[in-house]
Amino acid sequence: MDSGGAITYGEVIGVYRNVSSGSGRMLDMLPHGIKGKTMNLRRIEDDGTVTEFDIQGQDLGHEHGITFAVDADVEDGDEVTDTLPNGKTKTMRLREVQVLLSPFGGGGRLDHTGAKYDVVSGKAALRQPTPVSLPGLHPLISTASGSQVASRHYDNAVFDAFKAIEDRVKSLTGHPDIGKRLMTSVFNEQSPALDVTSHSSDASQKADEREGFKFLFMGGAQALRNPRGHGPKLHTGEQEAMEMLATASLLMRALDRAEARLVGQQ
Numbered sequence: 001m002d003s004g005g006a007i008t009y010g011e012v013i014g015v016y017r018n019v020s021s022g023s024g025r026m027l028d029m030l031p032h033g034i035k036g037k038t039m040n041l042r043r044i045e046d047d048g049t050v051t052e053f054d055i056q057g058q059d060l061g062h063e064h065g066i067t068f069a070v071d072a073d074v075e076d077g078d079e080v081t082d083t084l085p086n087g088k089t090k091t092m093r094l095r096e097v098q099v100l101l102s103p104f105g106g107g108g109r110l111d112h113t114g115a116k117y118d119v120v121s122g123k124a125a126l127r128q129p130t131p132v133s134l135p136g137l138h139p140l141i142s143t144a145s146g147s148q149v150a151s152r153h154y155d156n157a158v159f160d161a162f163k164a165i166e167d168r169v170k171s172l173t174g175h176p177d178i179g180k181r182l183m184t185s186v187f188n189e190q191s192p193a194l195d196v197t198s199h200s201s202d203a204s205q206k207a208d209e210r211e212g213f214k215f216l217f218m219g220g221a222q223a224l225r226n227p228r229g230h231g232p233k234l235h236t237g238e239q240e241a242m243e244m245l246a247t248a249s250l251l252m253r254a255l256d257r258a259e260a261r262l263v264g265q266q
Contacts, residue, residue: 036067041074042079044151055080059092062119066092070099070111079120092117134245138252140164141245153239155228161248162225165217169194170254171261180222187214195261196254213254220251 047228056065059082060251068074074097094115102110102216116148134142135148144164148157149265156241169175173186173193186193188215189210197209236244 031045036069037082039083041078042081043075057082059090062117065096065114065116066094068115069114070101070113072113074113074115075114080117089119093120118161134242134249136248137245138256140168140252141249142209145248146246149241149245152238154236154238155234158224158236158241158244158248159228161245162220165248165251165255166221166225168252169217172259179226180218183214183221187217189214194255194258196258199257214246214250217251220247224248 034150036058038054039057041053041055053073055072056069057072057080060066066080074094076081076095076097078097079090079091083089085119095116097115098111099113100111136147141161141164144160145157148154148160166178168185169182170178173184175186175193177185186211187196187210189207192210196208197206201209224247228236235236
């Protein structure tokens with residue numbers, strides 16, 4: 001403790017080393033009263049945009065990681081750039097971010113957020129992910145979901161695909177409803193606003209298609225889009241997400257047929 005009564009960083013490190021759980025690992029921190037260094041943080045948001053802001057941190061080296069205030073806005077995958085004394089920069093991609101509370105409880109003077117990191121070269125530093133082409137899928141699904149697939153935000157990719165379907169249905173019909181209500185109304189088999197049936201099907205086949213596609217459009221909105229627009233993340237894996245995007249592609253191609261028929265009626 002210094003002459004003014006403030007705890008020093010070395011004393012804090014020593015305390016955490018002594019009370020850690022026998023592993024000998026030094027817990028990393030930027031607790032109350034210890035000044036950090038201003039660094040730049042960059043993050044890819046769920047919609048693919050890049051957010052950038054300054055943050056106070058303390059780089060303890062690759063072995064021990066980096067620390068921030070306990071309420072710091074940091075998460076796995078963020079990239080933090082520190083300007084070194086020689087003017088060069090060091091960019092660190094965060095992993096294993098966790099909030100660490102004081103082993104003594106109470107006052108919270110030692111509470112902090114710690115993270116491990118991997119050093120990223122300047123050329124490999126965080127950048128806007130390039131939208132990927134989704135081979136075999138409808139181009140509008142690739143456009144809607146490519147960036148999210150590239151950044152491995154699979155729930156967002158599925159949501160955006162079915163949102164694109166909803167937007168196209170509304171654009172083609174001018175219908176004000178959304179979600180399941182929209183699909184139920186537009187694809188009512190008794191008087192559908194859009195004809196998505198196959199070009200070569202007979203009357204009996206068209207009747208089956210109209211009813212079946214109505215439920216497919218309703219199910220896409222209700223079972224695949226809605227749960228990803230509200231509530232906690234579902235953590236959908238890549239394989240399952242791609243299967244959902246294939247379903248969205250099928251529905252988007254059905255809308256191609258409907259739009260062609262509308263154009264032909266003009």
